[in-house]
Amino acid sequence: MFGIHAKGVYPIAPTPFAESGEIDWASTDRMVDWYREIGATGMTILGIMGEAPKLDGSEAVEFATRIIRRAQGLPVLVGVSAPGFAAMRSLARTVMDAGAGGVMIAPPPSLRTDDQIVGYYAQAVEAIGTDIPFCIQDYPLTLSVVMTPKVIQRIIMDNPSCVMLKHEDWPGLEKISTLRRFEAEGGLRHVSILTGNGGLFLDFEMERGVDGAMTGYAFPEMLVDVVRLSAEGQRDAAHDLFDAHLPLVRYEQQPAIGLAVRKYVLKRRGILASDAQRKPGSSITPAAKAEVEYLLSRLARRDPRAAKLV
Template sequence: MPGTPMLDASAAGVYVIAPTPFHDDGRVDEASTDRMTDFFMEAGCTGITALGMMGEAPKLEHAEALAIATRIIRRASIPVVVGVSAPGFAAMRALARPAMDAGAAGVMIAPPSSLRTDDQIVGYYAGAIEAIGADIPVVIQDYPLAIGVVMTPGVIRRIVQANPSCVMLKHEDWPGLEKISQLRGFQADGSMRPISILCGNGGLFLDFEMERGADGAMTGYAFPDMLADVVRLSREGRRDAAHDLFDAHLPLIRYEQQPNIGLAVRKYVLKRRGILASDAQRKPGGSLSAAARAEVDYLLTRVARGDARAGKLAA
């Protein structure tokens, strides 16, 4: 498999969730995709995750999804994880194998919302890994707020112990700080092998997640350079500096966390930063009202008081 090294349990830093750039008419914007990929690397990201939930993957045809993932993989000099979650294992394999052949570092799999019991969840991951191949590194996506599937620390441990190809957890439980502590406790007592833990939720709890033992972030906030700095400062033990920088962005992070319009906010800010030519989403998708755009613009002026990067945006 060509490309960057395969994903493993040592992965750390910021694996930014890439939105899918579209033209106003819904066509995939390849130029913005390239510009976005370059920006993520320049911003200090250590990896990119394509076709995640905020990448509008369900709105893409299979050929489009593979083309987008391949384009990012071939342009990036950092590892690229590809989201391959699908209702059936056949569709999952049909995306996972070609993505890995193109040079992906691993794939991300979320459980379907139909799972109800611990045994069903554990069995699902066993079946998914059997379908795509045990040679492909897997990120377990734990996002109960969106998916409705609750994975306890014990269930995650069962999945990790039974499947050596599971090397990373995308932690998006909320509240979830105690879950991180418990998982790291399993590693300390030897009952679970080490895994990478990267956190989502727009970075909303990243400051304390790092202190609980997370290795970084896997999310798509429109200032991934800030996320990278917070992770670095936290790992350097510069607690106050990490929190000060994080706190400067917190009002905008909070605003972006609103259900249904979060991606619209994120794309709008990335457009303001000159990364995306359009903030369009493929239909059906939310959009910002004039009042909402004005609120985001105001928040950016507030963020600029603590982070000059926000002050560089054109009016």
């Protein structure tokens, strides 16, 4: 269930494109079915990794609606960030009417002061409606907006419709501990915390008190297993599995080409028919592909799922 007690893994879904640049609907359906089969708790669409700014308004609605229907009750969180509140409200209301579980709002890069950030979220909530549950996206490495724990505390406490934090600050382990301390001391109501950054720090983030992951690694099964093992107290097993995937996780986290790497691996796994991005987009060189193939071959020695390629 999407809400303050949400746990597990909400993979950030890419938007599948054909070589022509059109949305690949067959790959979209296959991807949604796959997320359900591997044990994802929900999924997140139209995020940064989903190339959301490259879709026009009607495409975003059609894509979101199709996924929500295909998900058959699996909670879908929809990114609705937009330069203006009119577009944000329109998309948010439309996807909620279609059955979305909630929306995710990222701060615009122009925000600098604490009061500006808190004020922006108050205005965003006023625009979309207080009845829509929303997730804060805290991603300073890309968005250049730095939210301190105190700022996040203010946003959560000021807006009852805030039910989740997508935490992907880096380094961010101490921020997680601080937020959970605020909660333990009675200064912060509980919200779900899911983490991003490609899962790069998921092993210790789980131990700091997060509820799961919301990211786009090409082997989300690993994220599902690490979250489960950590919750079960199987610390060594969780770290062993995580460590086996870490070289590929790290490679995927390279700025500029990370999405290209991820889509390439998803194509090799048979989930996407093409690794194309809608222009403007990046691509990986033959040398980079060879490095990814080497990493996949090494990973297959420790996780047989990496050997099942097409």
